[in-house]
Amino acid sequence: MTEEERLARAALTRVGEPGDEAVNRWLDRYGAVDTLKALGSETPLPGVSRARWAGLRQRARGLDPEADLRAVDGAGGRFLCPGDPEWPSQLDDLGDGRPVGLWVRGRASLRLWALRSVAVVGARACTDYGAHVAATLGSSLAARGWTVISGAAYGVDGAAHNGALAVDGATVGVLACGVDVAYPPGNGSLIHRIGEQGLLVAELPPGDHPTRSRFVLRNRVIAALARGTVVVEAELRSGSLVTARRSLALGRVTMGVPGPVTSGLSAGVHQLLRGEGIVVTDAAEIIELVGSIGELAPEKRGPILPRDLLAPEAARVLEALPARDAIGTAEVAHAAALTEERALVRLQELRSLGFLEHSGGRWQLARRASGHPKR
Template identity: 85%
Template sequence: MTGREERVARAALTRIGEPGDEAMNRWLDRYGAVETLKAFGSDSPLPGASRTRWAGLRQRARGLDPEADLAAIGALGGRFVCPDDTEWPSQLDDLGDGRPVGLWVRGRASLRMWALRSVAVVGSRACTDYGAHMAATLGSSLASRGWTVVSGAAYGVDGAAHSGALAVEGATVAVLACGVDMAYPPGNGELIRRIGEQGLLVAELPPGDHPTRSRFVLRNRVIAALTRGTVVVEAELRSGSLVTARRALGLGRLTMGVPGPVTSGLSAGVHQLLRGEGIVVTDAAEIVELVGAIGELAPERRGPMVPRDLLSPEAARVLEALPARGALGIEAVARAAALAEDRALVRLQELRSLGFLERIGDRWQLARSANQHTNR
């Protein structure tokens, strides 16, 4: 687990470097976050930085308040996740020197757990009705099968995929090119708000940071690395979605495409992808057959993933030990869950942090939302 000083330093570094800054990651590997941050107080550049670039980075390093950023994400019910944290998705390490310095995460679920069974659905912002229909259908069908739908919350295919997952109360993650407190694009503000409440918002950039063209491109590498596979639904020959798909290919991930009319320029990029290493898919069952475990040739239909599905067995037992009404003390909870009191207390605190429980003095009871999850 990352120490407090290291965490604060990494939070500060997300304001200094741009996403995917390979030199920054090499400095982190060599010196650690604390010493790297201190180095910006000197005129002498660290290895690999020109004096011009170093001056620009030092300019950004002035007047930083990472504690305020950490407080801001906490006020939103979020956190800053570092590479050594248990919530860190280890598949992001496949990006090598281009991996994120850290991730600002908003939402209750565990990013690592949701990413274990995740698929990216990306495509054109100016999609056709066909593209929007296919993206929404894939989003809802994948989520219904217990898969997390990952996209970028943009107009068009991205928004339709997220909306499809939300419609069945499934798991969905939006990887943003701005701070998780920002609604971009503005027209998807309501959608982004719902994802923050029901799913996860993820960003490399700290609260308040705005998107730029380059940040959208860099964001795509996180989508590609985070997921088991990427599905492209409608993309022109020059499309950011194809950048995501090619990055996924380079990382050894499965890359899939939904074919469209051969006369449609919006499907030309997908068809080019399918002429190479991309695989044709037409529905969620075919996607799961490719990215799922052995035996998932004809995936069994299941209900949407809910937060309690991601709990550890111990935490689930503790949650089940609490009655639908009333509160219990630690001794009663430990006895019902067949755990030592110290282990039961750890799980109770974990469940409270996730919003399942409330503490009333020395007794514990289900939160209202936990009652809703229990009844499903």
């Protein structure tokens, strides 16, 4: 891409809103330089009304992309365009809604980090449970070499980022403002740390501030960047579910962590899981879904009890013993459907293993100090 095209794309990030499909169609058809020049004319380019064209022309007045590039450079960042070596090609899956360019702050390669990445999103006003789960997922994924992507917001987003940073892992914050703007202000120190240790990414140029619609629009970038999205706590009406729906539409693995059925903050997640979402409870299960062949989560089992190790016949004999009374060998044999000789062999085996006691020719379950059968 020529320097003139790069400057024009940087300028256009101040003209259209993120994901503006009309602007992207013009870029494909005319290129960035000619699209920017066309904004000097009163004749609209195809696909927009005169009123909309007038609004875009208003924004196009007084643009200074060189100043924006100097500003991002001063903040330790850069401007990426489609086709650059660092450009994550999966963003092109957004079609006409793909970013015109990306303003990036941080030293790592966005393309390389995004190749092995998971988005962890959820409620801003999350519960302690949600914060704990998000932080645990963030640290566990990062410790296993996965990049944690989120939106640097309060609640689940911040917890996921903090979890990754706590283990010196890779994390990417996708902002709805410029990469030099700390929003929300209460996460200023976290956003600064992400910029120092990880990556900050934005479609909006330096100094631009967020709006309600821009938060929704940036969610599509989170979904497209990651190989999969995990939702940790979300109400039925939630921006996190917008990210999940985008993830599903893009063919990405979309997952949810279940919560209490009595919690409204888990209702949106449960709705997702009733559809195409997949239940996950830890990082290993997430990696099994989004990772390479062979990255399987360990099978989860309950504790193994001593009686679980018994041969089937011995287990049947043990089941034949009543909970409190003592019985003779013939009664055991009858209850276990064995001959007396065979039952006696198994009874003696069970006594040697500490399951039974034998007194006066009768058998009973061995009892611990608590008085409960040793089963």
